Amino acid sequence: MSQLHVKNHFVPQSYLKRWENPSHKVCVYKTLVSHANIPIWKSFSTAAVGYHRHLYTQVLNGEESDNLENWFSQEFESPASEVIEKATNDRRLSKEDWNLLIRFLAAQDARTPVRMLEHLKRAGQIMSDTLQNVLNEVKEKLENKDLDSLKANEIPENSQALLPLKVTTEFEHGKDVGILKAETYIGRSTWIHSIKHVLEHTEKILHTHQWTIVKPAKGYYWFTSDNPVIKLNYTNKDNYDLLGGWGKLKGNIIFPIGPEHAMFVQIGDKPMPKGTRLSVNQTIEFRKLIAENSHRMIFSHFEDNEIINFKKRVVNSELLIRENEEMQNWHLKNAEMEREYFKSKPTSVGTEK
Numbered sequence: 001m002s003q004l005h006v007k008n009h010f011v012p013q014s015y016l017k018r019w020e021n022p023s024h025k026v027c028v029y030k031t032l033v034s035h036a037n038i039p040i041w042k043s044f045s046t047a048a049v050g051y052h053r054h055l056y057t058q059v060l061n062g063e064e065s066d067n068l069e070n071w072f073s074q075e076f077e078s079p080a081s082e083v084i085e086k087a088t089n090d091r092r093l094s095k096e097d098w099n100l101l102i103r104f105l106a107a108q109d110a111r112t113p114v115r116m117l118e119h120l121k122r123a124g125q126i127m128s129d130t131l132q133n134v135l136n137e138v139k140e141k142l143e144n145k146d147l148d149s150l151k152a153n154e155i156p157e158n159s160q161a162l163l164p165l166k167v168t169t170e171f172e173h174g175k176d177v178g179i180l181k182a183e184t185y186i187g188r189s190t191w192i193h194s195i196k197h198v199l200e201h202t203e204k205i206l207h208t209h210q211w212t213i214v215k216p217a218k219g220y221y222w223f224t225s226d227n228p229v230i231k232l233n234y235t236n237k238d239n240y241d242l243l244g245g246w247g248k249l250k251g252n253i254i255f256p257i258g259p260e261h262a263m264f265v266q267i268g269d270k271p272m273p274k275g276t277r278l279s280v281n282q283t284i285e286f287r288k289l290i291a292e293n294s295h296r297m298i299f300s301h302f303e304d305n306e307i308i309n310f311k312k313r314v315v316n317s318e319l320l321i322r323e324n325e326e327m328q329n330w331h332l333k334n335a336e337m338e339r340e341y342f343k344s345k346p347t348s349v350g351t352e353k
Contacts (some may be wrong), residue, residue: 005066006057010112011050011226012077018088019224019301020046029298029307034317039077041164041303049297050226051114054331058189059338068192072107076199080104087213088258090275098211105255105263106203106246108227110195113297119194121185127205164189165342185317185341188334199216205247213257213262217283224305225294230254232289254286259301262286296323 019026025043056068083097085106093101109115163184170179184190216222230245232252244251248267255263265271278286291298291310298307 004016004055004057004064005069007051007059008053008055008066008151009049009051010055011224011228012108013046013050013070014077014081015084015108015228015257016046016050016224016299018084019299021301027300029300029313030309031313032317033313034320036312036315040305040308040313049299052327052330053116055113055116055327056111056192057190057331058333058342059335060342062339064260064335066346068195074102076107082152082154084257088261094108099207101257101263102206102211103199103203105229106199106206109231110198110244112227112295113229115195116191117347119191120186123190127295149170156321163193164337166341184211185337187337188330189338189341201279202246208270209253209265209267210245210271211263211265212276213261214272214286215260215262215275215277216273217278217280219254220280220283221259221301221304222262223259223290223298223300223307224256224285225290225299226294226297227295228255228290230289230293237285240290254289256290 016026021027021043023043025045026049027041028049029041030038056066056072058068059067060067079100080103081172083093083100087093087101115178161225164187166183168181168183170181182214203255204215230253231246232240232242232254233244233248234240234252243254250269251267252264253263257263287306288310294311298311299308
């Protein structure tokens with residue numbers, strides 16, 4: 001049996017290696033620290049940062065599964081690795097190369113702890129709508145007298161296999177009415193379900209945009225972060241937000257793929273010429289946005305102290321302890337619920353339908 005991947009890198013090592021220094025380390029600036037005496041910068045190997053234990057692990061059919069981690073590697077990271085190498089060496093990219101780059105960007109946007117926190121915050125309404133759809137489907141089967149498929153705890157055929165969902169029915173013999181009940185819980189599995197939906201369906205909109213790769217002004221470099229895809233709504237330098245989407249007209253998407261290369265699009269506009277080198281002011285603005293979009297870590301190939309001015313680090317030991325405890329308990333809490341909700345569900349991940 002293959003070894004379970006318990007260190008789930010939400011920032012892939014193959015991506016972070018673009019920012020390795022001559023010592024094969026990346027310089028890390030942490031935006032939340034326990035006390036003021038912690039060094040501003042510290043170097044780590046790519047294997048030692050950008051991960052949480054069991055972030056994507058699921059308990060399916062009673063067994064721990066790293067299917068999602070493997071799916072990310074096989075379908076997004078590995079295919080894009082050679083293309084990023086081509087792009088950062090200024091070689092010509094084919095249409096298929098761009099498709100792979102865009103898919104990698106989509107995965108990198110969907111898989112981070114920031115997206116997980118957003119999902120947990122907003123999932124109540126989303127899951128309420130999902131449950132209603134399931135109940136409507138069951139109701140249709142009842143109306144069509146398809147009673148054989150409505151055994152207790154059975155999931156309707158076209159429901160997503162990895163959605164934590166229990167449907168129960170209560171009927172009295174000879175009665176024309178009954179009770180339908182659909183249950184779920186909000187946590188790791190609903191987040192993974194949303195990731196799969198985004199990367200198998202919503203991601204297609206990104207391929208309709210006209211992308212280019214831009215370079216920083218001479219003497220400047222791009223860094224990256226634990227939330228590296230910037231989705232910008234921009235009016236001017238004093239009026240903008242980082243709450244944009246994948247298809248919002250005039251919105252901007254920025255994604256560093258190396259110290260001197262970043263994917264860029266202004267949705268609905270013609271792309272900048274290939275290899276455009278931005279002005280100093282544009283470069284500083286992009287660097288500021290990359291820093292502001294970060295969550296808890298910024299990665300650079302050198303100790304880039306201008307970053308400190310873009311995003312001040314927070315000294316708060318209680319918050320750091322609380323966040324660490326939440327992630328340490330993440331697997332335990334979710335595994336308990338997954339054992340309940342996935343007693344007899346399929347374990348495939350990422351299968352195209």
